[in-house]
Amino acid sequence: MAEKKQWHETLHDQFGQYFAVDNVLYHENTDHQDLIIFENAAFGRVMALDGVVQTTERDEFIYHEMMTHVPLLAHGHAKHVLIIGGGDGAMLREVTRHKNVESITMVEIDAGVVSFCRQYLPNHNAGSYDDPRFKLVIDDGVNFVNQTSQTFDVIISDCTDPIGPGESLFTSAFYEGCKRCLNPGGIFVAQNGVCFLQQEEAIDSHRKLSHYF
Template sequence: MSITNGWFSEVEAMWPGQKFSLQVEKVLFHEKSDFQDVLVFQSATYGKVLVLDGVIQVTERDEFAYQEMLTHIPCFAHPHPKRVLIVGGGDGGILREVARHACVENIDMCEIDPMVCDVSKKFEFSTATAFGDPRLRLVHEDAAEFVKREGNGQYDVIIVDSSDPVGPAETLFKPEFFLSMKNALSPGGIVATQGECLWLHLKLIRGVLESCASTFTSLEYAFTTMPTYPSGQIGFVVGSTAERDLSTPAREPDAAMAQDLRYYSPAVHRSAFVLPAFAEREVSAVRKRFS
């Protein structure tokens, strides 16, 4: 456990030479599941924190910046999503945001590690509020196998909330998985996946986009700010089987939903696709944009 003198520091996984640290008030949980090391602690300034294999996944202070953007970009880019698949997302944050969409009739969620769901509910994370939604079917198995078996062109939106491409999440970044997701989409469906950091993983991002170029008709990269993720930024690979302007919402939140959202708005949706110049030069060569 990477806690020394009352401070948690991340394990240097995919960002060698730098670390992010949080002051710990109390360790609430620490066990190894069948898949990974799971740590929960109460921090001094970021609320409860969920850590998997030494890497911060959720803090209650800033989680909404990631959950809202990864969910609402694909869900609002689609004119009327009825069936949604969530891959990963065991903390429940993506589920919470998908559940805000009244037009969604069915939510399938495939999280390989039940311990992540269990501790998120047990310690009452701000993300874990929608596990009782009657539209939800939660299964614990390998997502690559689940998508192959259950897809059959039924999902309007697929959201992949994965950890980094090491350990149990490695298969979720492979071209074969993106092809399986395409086959699982309904006509005009949209996929959005965790897409790593522009400051640290630009070559990886370009490689993922290149590998998906023949799979999706529309293909984009967007990002959000995220204080507790490496370099304060995380991105999303967004693809569709139709010629679709993914950077422009097809719908907008109603007044009640907009009041509850803390990061996402239609304006922020559009701006998320405007990349800094160094990233634009890399991404523009491989994305597939329609407007």
């Protein structure tokens, strides 16, 4: 039997992880980044951007449920929610479970991610793109939060790691913009990697965030 192909993550220099690739469903250089979606027997469908795993069918719920339900329940009466990034649709899926939410705006820089994930990761979005409360904006997140006239009760930054297109979502300009369009009593939540693996990034983000939150 032929040996399966392997896909190696390239985020860290000193260590990493690899996946056996059962089947490549999609692979393309979009306008912004290299995108691949493949199948793995243990993790189901896996999506990676620029050589870094973003999500898998097996464990995505851990991240997405924590990033949505904790801030929304902590707020208690959020009506307007902004998602920055989130092109795979899973964050949107979880927000739509909250029936008191009246509008959900998702700002994704890469239209290709939305299109291909909608086709190849249907379990992630679970039909949430068709929710009447949902609005998709294809734009850079920093640009949107600094120019929009809308305000939000909860802002969720579902960004990639601070490399490539996602790097701008770890800047003071982004955090300042989020503060600008956050309603009084609102909640801002952002992924920030794994603190014991990306310590410098965590310290830098804390320093920048402390000026605004």
